Amino acid sequence: MQQATILTGDRPTGPLHIGHYVGSLRQRVEAQHHYRQFVMIADQQALTDNGHQPEKVAGNVLEVMADYLAAGLDPSLTTFCLQSALPALPELTAYYLNLVSVARLERNPTVKAEIQQKGFARSLPAGFLTYPVSQAADITAFRASHVPVGEDQLPMLEQTNEIVRRFNSLVGQPVLTECQPILGAQGRLPGIDGQAKMSKSLGNTITLGMEADALRQAVFAMYTDPHHLRVSDPGRVEGNTVFTYLDAFHPDHALVAELKAHYQRGGLGDTRCKQILNDCLQTLLAPMRARRQAALAERGELLALLRRGSEQARELTGSVLGDVKRAMGLDYFG
């Protein structure tokens, strides 16, 4: 039986932050012990909505690699690879594009929401409309059985499995493998300003490599309950970013529950809560920062690591492409 395989990854559009850590990196560090795990830096996909800033994408590839090592991904357990180093992916995409209608792509709820969010309208790049097909190529090329996603990404896996079924039925053989989601337990971490999205452009992130001083400042600038004016006042913990973060990061759940109760009945100040959160995040990030710096001090080695993984991935994805072409009869040269 084939080993359960995870494909996951990130678009290299900026350094990773603690939102990525709770949302995906932490799970990957765990998963690498139980699955064959490929982590792909999706530079080609990043270009689908950064087509006019290739230098931004290219410039972040090694940053993201450093973040992976920082977060605790282990190169002996996880294979890192680079999307643009895998020519089988766009070739599979080309074949799959013939099996999906434009109408079907326009119905994709994730793409629809993203089109609105990014304000594309008539200027929608063709590569953006078709990126779910390119994702299907990624997933199937690795024979991924499991793909960690958020709820909002489920339509992507449906699209992938639709293509898998259509292709297999077309050629009358089970050439491609369907995948299933691993749904994250953790919802999306808000920015330090309480906004729903942590993003570099909003300046509300805590990156994995943030220096201790900056981290402390970020925590003490954090959004809490605006009506909690005096320490003695009762405060709200819902929508209070400090408590959202304590829930996400503090290992001592009993302590967090106690703090919440105290805050709600009054008598616990924001400063005290922020101190506790700061301690917790400093403890979490200190070793990450160190690993990140060490990784970036040896850029040549970091690049070589990505290259070796990409070579392995190239072999695997190339063999799946070979199966696909053989099944279609497009293997003239053997």
Place this chain on the structure above:
Amino acid sequence: MQQATILTGDRPTGPLHIGHYVGSLRQRVEAQHHYRQFVMIADQQALTDNGHQPEKVAGNVLEVMADYLAAGLDPSLTTFCLQSALPALPELTAYYLNLVSVARLERNPTVKAEIQQKGFARSLPAGFLTYPVSQAADITAFRASHVPVGEDQLPMLEQTNEIVRRFNSLVGQPVLTECQPILGAQGRLPGIDGQAKMSKSLGNTITLGMEADALRQAVFAMYTDPHHLRVSDPGRVEGNTVFTYLDAFHPDHALVAELKAHYQRGGLGDTRCKQILNDCLQTLLAPMRARRQAALAERGELLALLRRGSEQARELTGSVLGDVKRAMGLDYFG
């Protein structure tokens, strides 16, 4: 200075016919003496509207190769290659898709007309909508300076040159080369039934490999002037397929002009005209049929010829892809 380079080719969806001969093959036989010429069998593009019949596409690759040799293309002057053997093409397509809007693709007049003609409507495959981008990848990957096209294909070259200019301006270097059309003097040859389109499914073609008896039958079944009932009647030469073919194929233009005048004033029978056309086409096709049979008798050699050409094309297109990725900064591994 770079040598003037032609890229041209065919979708392998059936054996080639004399419509292809007058429309393109004849010009290629001439052009191979003056240009560096690549002739690509576009199996991937054929799949954009034959996605559910890959076996039809795969089954016609060697047929088309045999037709090329039959028509007089010379492997020492023309390089034959296979689209699906050139991974640089779909990868370039992936990058270019980010530089073209969906709205722009939907405005393409050629694609619009073809969508209507093929009756796609809501079931339009994404690969069909985006095939002009894939053509831009083909043309630019070969650094083609010249592309032979019909009037109806000019929008494809405009789309290509738009992508070239957008990419070059994006990276601030003239990485890609614009192309110009070589417009065919000859319009489209009608089917033997007088229909505008010669097509295998309509059963109105004369293939390059047609046997002598079948060719004679096809010529004598040909559509003429339905009102030209008696030899002595004046006849029409406009829309009369026999005269359209004589114009296209007969080397003696003075004779054809004389026949037309005679036919128009009356006294020249269809049978006599068809005999002259039959003689002319038998003379044209006899050596083609012989070359075609010889080529197909050695399928291994034919395949090896395609493979060698594809390897050369792979090197060239790979180097252009390398230039494109380098210009975008996506050349991490050197």
